[in-house]
Amino acid sequence: MPEIFAHISPAWALMLSGLLCMLSPSHHVRKALMIAAPVVAFLLFVAPSTLGVSGGTFEMMGIEFSTYRLDRLSYPFGLIFIIAAFLNGIYALHERNRLTDSAAQFYAGSALGAVFAGDMLTLFVFWEITAISSVFLIWANGTSASIAAGMRYLAIHVLSGVLLMAGALVLWGDTGSLAFNNIGLDVGLAGWLIFIGIGIKAAFPFLHNWLQDSYPNATVTGAVVLSAFTTKMAIYALARGFAGEEILVWIGAIMTVFPVFFAVVENDLRKVLAYSLNNQLGFMVCAVGVGTALAINGAAAHAFAHIIYKALLFMGMGAVLHRAGTVKASELGGLFRSMPYTTVFTIIGALSISAFPFLSGFVAKAMTMSATAQEGYIIPWLMLLFASAGVLEHSGIKIPYFAFFSHDSKRRPAEAPFNMLVAMGIASALCIFLAWPFGGYQWLYSILPNDLGYNPYTADHVLTQYQLLIAATAAFVILRMSGLYPSERRGTILDFDWIYRKFGYGVVRWLTAMLGRLGGHAEHGMEARSRLWNKRMQAVFHPAGALSRAVPSGSLAIWTTVLLAVALIIAYRAG
Amino acid sequence: MNEFILSLAPGWALTHASVLLVALPLIAGAIAAALPWGRAAWGVVVAVMAASLFFSAILTAQVLTGGAFSYTLGGWAPPVGIEYRIDGLNVGMLLLVSAIGFLVSLYAPEAVEDEIDKGKHPLFYAAFLICFAGLLGVAITGDAFNLFVFLEISSISTYALVAMGAGRDRRALTAAYNYLILGTIGATFFVIGVGFLYMATGTLNLVDLAARMAELGDNRAIQVGFAFIVIGLGLKLAMYPLHVWLPNAYAFAPTMVTAFLAATATKVAFYALARFLFIVFDQGFAFEELALVWLIAPLGAVGMIAASIQAIFQTDVRRLLAYSSVAQVGYMLLGLGIGTAAGVSAGFLHLFNHAAMKGALFLALGAASVCYGVTQVKDLRGLGRTMPWTAAAIAIGCASLMGVPGTAGFVSKWALFNAALDNGWYWAIAAIAAASILAFFYVGRMIQMIYLQPAPERGGEPAPALRAPWLVMIPMWILAAANIVFGWYADLPVTLANAASAAIWGGAP
Amino acid sequence: MIVEFIAERFNYAVVIVLMMTGLYVLFSTANLVKKLVGLTVFQTSVFLLYISIGKVAGGQPPILEPHYGDGHAEAGYEETVDHGGDHGGGQTGTVEDAAEDQPADGHAPMESESEADPVQSAEAAAESVETAGPQADPAAGAAPQTDDPAPTALEADSAAELEAGIAGDADVPQLSDPEPDAAAEDIAGEILPVEDEAVVYSNPLPHVLILTAIVVGVATLSVGLALVVRIREVYGTIEDDAISRADYETMAGTS
Structure with missing residues (x-):
């Protein structure tokens, strides 16, 4: 590639293809674009011969925009985003929906941007x-x-954007610069605004509800696409702006632990994946918080590996949903008979996320764990360790077990479409390649922000991990045998779909879920309350409601007088 | 550009553009009323609008190159005679009103034939012209009482225009009636205020008033006048909670009237308020600052949020947008309330951009209403498939309304954000943010209906795809495109908005 | 004392009472016609307010006295056009110089100030320009008769003439009385020494303004009544609450 292309952000290739997808009535053209655009983006991405370009700047309204900064931190994130876009393109080949085609391209392009x-x-x-x-x-x-x-x-993400912009403006006012470099929380208000803005996208505890709320409700392909970009973009932003903030260590540690409980009892398998996504993000946030060279490497490597295996898992569950029409654990089981390839690929993904040695999760997570321990964060380290076991519990075992084995549901759905299998195959291959001891993980480490010569395959690493995995598996088996493991029958209680339909419930959802588990009557109470609340809102705001109806003009005139009085008082007080 | 326009203009237009701008539509109104055929009246309207647009362009070019100037009617020197004063503050309004008037008039025949009895077409066009003349008159005049008269000329013809929607929905009548009552109260308050100022100073010329009040200093009569004028104009510009006349008037008026009013009427009253607040009343008055901080800005913020919430719950799509208009007026008022050059400039920038968004949205909804009888939000189902071009225009307008980056709405919200920040008004920033999020909800409802719901079936078959007539498409898309263009190259609105604040605080326009 | 206090402000008291009555009717009644009546009462109070402002103690209505010419010059007001320089001496001679030929055109400025129709006034004004030149001083129409207290100012500089404007005789601006309510009356009485030969007129400008405002009010009222007629045709009632109820039923039907 000639150097002239070295200053064009690959994001534009995807955005342009999104625009063309929107205009193209032929789905053949659209599919070709979805495959071709990531390839073009990749070519643009490798065009610069050296890292550290800072191109694509232009000025508008007196502000300089810099659209292409390629350095060692943005390199791994950029590369994996392009790969993810490519995989999504293949996975969605069978779909004929102009809207999602173009939205997915725009989404990937803007995340890259x-x-x-x-x-x-x-x-x-x-x-x-x-x-x-x-x-x-x-x-x-x-x-x-x-x-x-x-x-x-949409609402919570717009809020995130608004906070980010507010923070940026305050920062601008304080420092006179809009450059996006390390910000830190010490700068005061600006830092906190940006931090929370990013935190929403990174699904910090109590800001995370949107994730479990929306991903399981997305389309089959949509969930795969969604799982890749938004949250990792936030991790990148944290690594860029807030590396080494100690509070992140604790936030991350909490993020790894609490979803474990939810994921274990959850019935909707895509929702289980959403919880485990949250848990995985915790590892990355924690690593960013530790902030050493090793930890930042760990965060980047984890994000890189995570996008692939999480996408693989969502693809597997997507295939099940596509063929069987449901991903409720209680309604599945025994699918391995008719969907053998999907089963194998999902298991590879599940083992990767559980950090099985010789699979990609292991080489990434090892660095985070080492860095946390080296910096002396003992309690967070223990929390991470516990969470690692939990990951195995809910993602490593529960997902493949309930979907493909367990009791036979007598469903015999057809094998996933070929394009899905191809996408899953490539993702599985990448999972294995990234952890390959002879050239695989070395390549992964070579693209990370720092050169350290770290080796994950030391005896103690491998052994610790194996012990952990065996212990966790044993726990699963024992709990399952003794009937203590929350079985899929519990799903009927957990089916909270009705709550989602109520306006404004995203925020209190977590609380209601907890209350709901206390028993049926609590659930009932919440429903009654939500109805009441809904009714009150309607009473005030409905077109025929108190505030909005066409009130007789006379009483409206009273407002005029009231305001006049206020204005007069103001004028008199001042005079 | 400015030189080009000036070189085009003949000599008589250069000297008399300002008076012709008002006189021409007034006379044409009488002519249109006398014509027996609706089409002929429409021809008059389009010709007059085009001429007015040309005159406004001349005036804009003159102000931008040579600064403010005034035209003395009949050669009576102000403050005795009536003066038309054209400066940076109102030249943008003139351009806005005549541009929107022109675009809307192109669109008129399709909509009017659909909604109004044939026999009433000439009268309708006559009222439209007179309303147009009145709005221009409010913007251009330099005399307080003259301003009242023009305000009423435009309002009374507006009542008639709104009531003409009765053919479609009888609630137009009650809407017009309520508007009449409240509008008259507002105008009367205004005239009381002017009376008090006259008592205190003995003059009605705005420039002269400003000079004498500055000399005179604060006194009770001025304070009372101030309160009456602010509330009177507040009613006319739909300041929350004095907005109650607006939603129904916009929802039930004929579609082209809604598009015209939403883009101009409240804006002109807003301009008048800005002129009184910042130019006529001396900024040294103690109550001025207090009113900005404790009345204008808070009401703006409350309006932004409360009206947005109300918009979320509307089922009638034009009422929804009408509430959103009230919310957008809140943004503008907040800009005024900030009270700095940046704030006022941001307020005016939002005013211009909002005219483009609401103009495009109401025109597009008008097209949908003509083709499919859309009045409720749920009637928008599947519009993305049945009327793709119209739906795309709505989508662009909605994006701009939300303030998506790359649209005009973003530019002005950004300016407002900055202005609030310069002042350290973090609560205002929070209010803007909250209102933006609420906007996502009501806009989202429309977008979701348009693109994600299947089109309703008609007699077992999916509704056919329709294209709106060209005369509807062109103005609609000019306005929709303006939303995008001003999102990237905001030169024109920014120049005009800066000219407005420069007219108040001095500096190059 | 107290009687005086009230008497001085009697006009304003009436204004306030009328205004409140009008607004109260507007708020309280549900009948659309009665509301319009309330609105009209409310507007009327404003007319009174304006006229009270223009009142000058001892002043006559601003109509030229037939004997105007007697004390000053031979030119009567019947001589409408050709005044040239034929105004003789008299104590207000300098003012008259500025005034030149204004007595008959004295109406023109009022009309243009009230400004119902810019074209018309432009025409009217244009006429006077022809006769009087571009710097015609409309104040002069009133000034010589009322014997304005500031003739020297007028004499001194033409800008001052313009400033005094039509309101010249009341000349309120110079008086920053804290209670302007009563200002116009009081002060006009105090500072306008009624010289035996001069005639004091009330300030004509508010009258003219109010003529315009009445026109506006009548237009509003007639549009309002027309609307009520249509509403009655469509709804069969002119009671606000009944109409609201009918509309709710419509809304319930559509949504």
Whole structure:
């Protein structure tokens, strides 16, 4: 590639293809674009002969926008985003929906653009486009639950964008610079605004509900796409702006632990994956918080590996949903008979996420664990260790076990479409390649931000991990045998779909879920309350409601007089 | 550009553009009323609008190159005679009103034939012209009482225009009636305020008033006048909670009237308020600052949020947008309330951009209403498939309304954000953020209906895809495109908005 | 004392009472026609307010006295056009110089100030320009008769003439009285020494303004009544609450 292309952000290739997809009535053209665009983006990505370019700058309204900053931190994130876009393109080949095709391209392109953004404003613009484009992937599912979930998703992401922009402006006012570099929380208000803005996208505890709310409601392909970009973009932003903030260690540790409990009792397998996504993010956030060279490497490597195996798992569950029509654990089982390839690929993904040695999760997570221990964060380290076992519990074993084995549901759905299998195959191959002891993990480590010569395959690493895995598996078996493991029958209680339909419930959802588990009557109470609340809102705001109805003009005139009195008082007081 | 326009203009237009701008539509209104055929009246309307647009362009070019100037009617020197004063603050309004008037008039025949009895077409066009003349008159005049008269000329013809929607929905009548009552109260308050100022100073010329009040200093009569004028104009510009006349008037008026009013009427009153607040009343007055901080800005913020929430719950799509208009007025008022050059400039920038968004949205909804009888939000189902071009225009307008980056709405919200930040008004930033999020909900409802719901079936078959007539498409898309263009190259609105603040605080326009 | 206090402010008291009555009717009644009546009462109070402002103690209505020419010059007001320089001496001679030929055109400025129709006034004004030149001083129409207290100012500089404007005789601006309510009356009485030969007129400008405002009010009222007629045709009632109820039923039907 000639050097002239070295300053064009690969994001534009994907965005352009998104635009063309939107205009193209032929799905053949669209599919070709979805495959070709990531390839073009990749070529653009490798065009610069050296890292550290900072191109694509232009000026508008007196502000300089820098759209392409390729350095060692943005390199791994950029590369994996392009790979993810490519995999999604293959996985979605069978789908004939112009809206999702184009939304997915826009979404991937804008996430890539955000990673390459050199200043806060560019970041904000792409940040917002990811939110707006991705919501269509949820809405496209077409159920009323998904539409409501999409609304809540959109609202919270717009809030995130607004906080980011507010923070950027305050920062601008304070420092006079919009460059996006290390910010830290010490700068005061600006730092906190940006931090929370990013935190929403990174699904910090109590800001995480949108994730479990929306991903399971997305379309089959939508969930795969969604799982890749938004949260990792936030991890990148944290690594860029807040590396080494100690509070992140604790936030990350909590993030790894608490979803374990939910994931274990959850019935909807895609929701289980959403919880485990949250748990995985915790590892990365924690690593960013530790902030040493090794830890940052760990975060980047984890994000890189995680996108692949999480996408693989969502692909597997997507294939099941596509063929069997449900991903409720209680309604599945025994699918390995008719979907053998899907089963194998899903197991590879499940083992990867559980950090099985010689699979990609292991080489990534090892660095985070080492870095945390080296810096002396003992309690967070223990939490991470516990969470690692939990991951195995809910993602490593529960997903493949309930979906493909367990009791036979007598369902015999057909094997996944060929294009899905290809996508899953490539992802599985990558999972194995990235951990391959002879050239695989070395390559992964070579693209990370720092050169360290770290070796994951030491005897103690491998052994510790094996012990952990065996212990966790044993726990699963014992619990399952003794009937203590929350079985899939519990799913009927956990089916909270009705709550999602109520407006404004995203925020209190976590609380209601906890209450719901206390018993049926609590659930009933919440429903009654939500109805009441809904009714009150309607009473005030409905077109015929108190505030909005066409009130007789006389009483309206009273307002005029009241305001006049206020104005007079103001004028008199001042005089 | 400016030189080009000036070189085009003949000599008489250069000297008399300002008076012709008002006189021409007034006379044409009488002519249109006398014509027996609706089409002929429409021809008059389009010709007059085009001429007015040309005159406004001349005035804009003159102000931008040579600064403010005034035209003395009949050669009576101000403050005795009536003066038309054209400066940076109102030249943008003139351009806006005549541009929107022109675009809307192109669109008129399709919509009017659909909604109004044939026999009433000439009268309708006559009222439209007079309303247009009134709005221009409010913007251009330099005399307080003259301003009241023009305000009422435009309002009274607006009542008639709104009531003409009765053919489609009888609630137009009650809407017009309520508007009449409240509008008259507002105008009367305004005239009381002017009376108090006259008592205190003995003059009605705005420039003269400003000079004399500055000399005179604070006194009770001025304070009372101030309160009456702010509330009177507040009613006309739909300041929350004085907005109650607006939703129904917009929802039930004929579609082209809604598009025209939403883009101009409240804006002109807003301009008048800005002129009184910042130019006529001396900024040294103690109550001025207090009113900005404790009345204008808070009401703006409350309006932004409360009206947005109300918009979320509307079922009638034009009422939804009408509430959103109230919310957008809140943004503009907040800009005024900030009270700095940046704030006022941001307020005016939002004013211009909002005219483009709401103009495009209401025109597009009008097209949908003509083709499919859309009035409720749920009627929008599947519009993305049945009327793709119209739906795309709605989508662009909605994006701009939300403030998606790359649209005009973003530019002005950004400016407002910055202005609030410069002042250290973090609560205002929070309010803007909250209102933006609420906007996502009501806009999302429309977008979701348009693109994600299947089109309703008609007699067992899916509704056919329709294209709106060209005369509807062109103005609609000019406005929709303006939303995108001003999102990237905001030169025109930014220049005009800066000219507005420069007219108040000095500096190059 | 107290009687005086009230008497001085009697006009304003009436204004306030009328205004409140009008607004109260507007708020309280559900009948659309009665509301319009309330609105009209409310507007009327404003007319009174304006007229009270223009009142000058001892002043006459601003109509030229037939004997105007007697004390000043031979030119009567019947001589409408050709005044040239034929105004003789008299104590207000300098003012008259500025005034030149204004007595008959004295109406023109009022009309243009009230400004119902810019074209018309432009025409009217254009006429006077022809006769009086571009810097015609409309104040002069009133000034010589009322014997304005500031003739020297007028004499001194033409800008001052313009400033005094039509309101010249009341000349309130110079008085920053804290209670302007009563200002116009009081002060006008105090500072306008009624010289035996001069005639004091009330300030004509508010009258003209109010003429315009009445026109606006009548237009509003007639549009309002027309709307009520249509509402009655469509709804069969002119009671606000009944109409609201009917509309709710419509809304319930559509949504």
